[in-house]
Amino acid sequence: MAYIITGGCGFLGSNLAKHLLLKGHQVTLFDNLSRKGSRENLASLRSSHSLDFIEGDITNSQQVDALVRKLKPEAICHLAGQVAMTTSIKYPLHDFRVNALGTFNLLESVRRFSPSSAIAYSSTNKVYGDLSTVVFEEQETRYVAPDYPDGFDERTLFDPMTPYGISKATADMYLRDYARLYGLKTIVFRHSSLFGGYQHATYDQGWIGWFCEMALKTAKNPSTTFDISGSGRQVRDVLHADDAVRLYEMALSKADAISGNAFNIGGGMDNSLSLLELFAFLERELNVTLAYEHLPFRVSDQKVFVADTKKATRMIGWKPAVDKATGIRKVLASLGKGDE
Numbered sequence: 066m067a068y069i070i071t072g073g074c075g076f077l078g079s080n081l082a083k084h085l086l087l088k089g090h091q092v093t094l095f096d097n098l099s100r101k102g103s104r105e106n107l108a109s110l111r112s113s114h115s116l117d118f119i120e121g122d123i124t125n126s127q128q129v130d131a132l133v134r135k136l137k138p139e140a141i142c143h144l145a146g147q148v149a150m151t152t153s154i155k156y157p158l159h160d161f162r163v164n165a166l167g168t169f170n171l172l173e174s175v176r177r178f179s180p181s182s183a184i185a186y187s188s189t190n191k192v193y194g195d196l197s198t199v200v201f202e203e204q205e206t207r208y209v210a211p212d213y214p215d216g217f218d219e220r221t222l223f224d225p226m227t228p229y230g231i232s233k234a235t236a237d238m239y240l241r242d243y244a245r246l247y248g249l250k251t252i253v254f255r256h257s258s259l260f261g262g263y264q265h266a267t268y269d270q271g272w273i274g275w276f277c278e279m280a281l282k283t284a285k286n287p288s289t290t291f292d293i294s295g296s297g298r299q300v301r302d303v304l305h306a307d308d309a310v311r312l313y314e315m316a317l318s319k320a321d322a323i324s325g326n327a328f329n330i331g332g333g334m335d336n337s338l339s340l341l342e343l344f345a346f347l348e349r350e351l352n353v354t355l356a357y358e359h360l361p362f363r364v365s366d367q368k369v370f371v372a373d374t375k376k377a378t379r380m381i382g383w384k385p386a387v388d389k390a391t392g393i394r395k396v397l398a399s400l401g402k403g404d405e
Contacts, residue, residue, distance in 0.1 A: 066317075067091040067138040071123055071171065072145030074103035076271070077187060077309060079110060079263035081142055084310040086114045093117040095132055096145070102265030109263070123167035126174075133174035133182070140317040141184045143171055146233070149269040150191065153229035154364065164232035165239075172243050172251075183250035183320035184240065185313050188327070190257050190372065192234040193217065194224035195365040207339035208298045208368040216302065216337075216371035219255075219329055226365040237327065244325030252316050252323060257331030257372045260392060261306030262399055268292075273303055273343070277396045280347040283355055291355075295362040297340040302331035302371040305392035308385045316381050323380050331372030336389040346393065 068085055072078045073094025085092050098104055098120060110116060121128040123145040133141075146164050147153060153160035168186070175182050196217075201208045210217075225234035240251040258273065260266075266274030276291075283289040312330065316323060338346075344355050378384045387395075 066140060067136065068140045068142060069093050069095055069132065069136060069138045070142045070144060071095045073118075074098060074107045075100050075144060076261070076264040077259060077306060078142070078144045079106040080261060080306040081144070081310045081313055082110055082116060083114070085314065086116060088314070093119060093136060093138070095119050095121050095123075097122040101267065102263070105265075106263050123170060124162045126170040129170045129174045130178065133171070134178040137179040138182055140320070141171070141175070141182050142313055142317075143168065143184055143186045146187065147229070150227050150229040150363065150365070151269045153227055153232065157228035160228045161232050164229070165235040168236035169239055172239055172249070175249060176243065176247050180247070180249060183252070183317050183324070185252045185254065185317055186236065186240050188237045188253050188255045189230070189233045190255055190329070190331075190367070190370045191227070191230035192223055192225045192237055192255060193221050193370070194226040194230060196221075196367050196370070198222065201368045203298060206298065206341045206345070207300045209300070210369045213371075214334070215375070216331070216334055216373035217329060218373040219327055219376055230365065241325055241327060250320040250324040252320060253327035254312065254330045255327060255372070256304070256309075257370055258301040258303045259306060259309055260303055260396060263306075272340070273393065274396055274400070276340070276343055277347065277393065277400055280351050280353060280355060281397065281400055283353045284351045287353070289356065291357050292360050293340055293357050294360045295366060296359065297344070298368070299366060300337050300339045300369040300371065302333055302337040303389050303392065304330065304332040304336070304385060305387035305395070307387050308332075312377070312381070312383050315383050319381060326380065328377040328381070329372040329374060330377060331374065332385050332389060333374050334371050336385060337371045338389060343393075346390070350394070350397065
């Protein structure tokens with residue numbers, strides 16, 4: 066099967082490319098190499114795999130047209146995007162151009178030049194906003210949402226906030242509407258927290274990897290300190306990249322049957338944890354004591370988001386396989402070797 070991966074040198078794109086290449090698929094990466102670590106990811110992939118790479122920008126409609134017109138792939142994994150909420154607040158026009166206009170460019174190219182191509186899009190739980198109508202309770206180490214014991218499904222109120230949430234929601238809606246209006250084969254994944262190899266985490270994006278880095282620094286230098294936003298009781302369900310890449314391959318193989326659908330994707334309640342719970346795990350694993358300062362909550366930070374993934378299980382046959390402890394240990398091992 067022939068794939069294009071936009072944002073193919075980023076975190077998820079690199080993991081997906083590696084997975085698909087190992088399965089014998091033909092893969093072309095499209096990336097502007099602006100993201101931290103993207104050049105290193107590309108070099109790593111090229112060192113062990115044969116793949117095609119095209120340097121280009123999703124905001125440039127002529128480049129996107131040329132890509133789609135030339136390759137006419139069977140499947141497109143649309144992962145290119147501006148990924149940090151904080152960056153969107155500082156640079157809202159850039160965020161809009163990348164996430165909303167970039168996605169529109171791709172959809173129009175597919176509609177005009179390769180309408181049989183299936184598209185899987187990496188959306189976000191931020192399309193649901195800060196869940197202001199949900200009742201939360203504060204426990205010792207985490208917030209909980211008692212009315213949602215299995216997490217939040219796709220019927221959750223669509224209420225995006227912040228430029229990032231709005232730009233991703235715009236793309237999310239365009240993909241689903243292009244399936245309805247034009248018959249394109251589009252699939253939307255509203256991701257919770259992803260983590261794993263190739264991430265090059267920062268304070269603003271990739272919290273599991275970032276705090277694993279802080280813990281390893283503390284192991285080397287016990288005087289290390291760092292900041293966290295909010296109380297530390299905020300909860301997310303975490304999904305390892307190995308599970309995410311299986312999802313994309315499985316879904317695109319069934320694109321005709323599931324086109325036009327959106328799916329909430331994460332590790333589920335069993336793989337949920339708060340910052341405080343992550344810190345306790347890291348302290349046990351590394352025999353360290355973490356020292357950190359509390360900053361104010363971030364704008365529109367959800368106190369809890371755990372994805373109810375039953376729809377993905379029912380329609381795609383997918384469910385997570387890598388538990389949170391195993392996944393975090395993989396990250397620690399990889400960071401310890403300097404591979405992340």
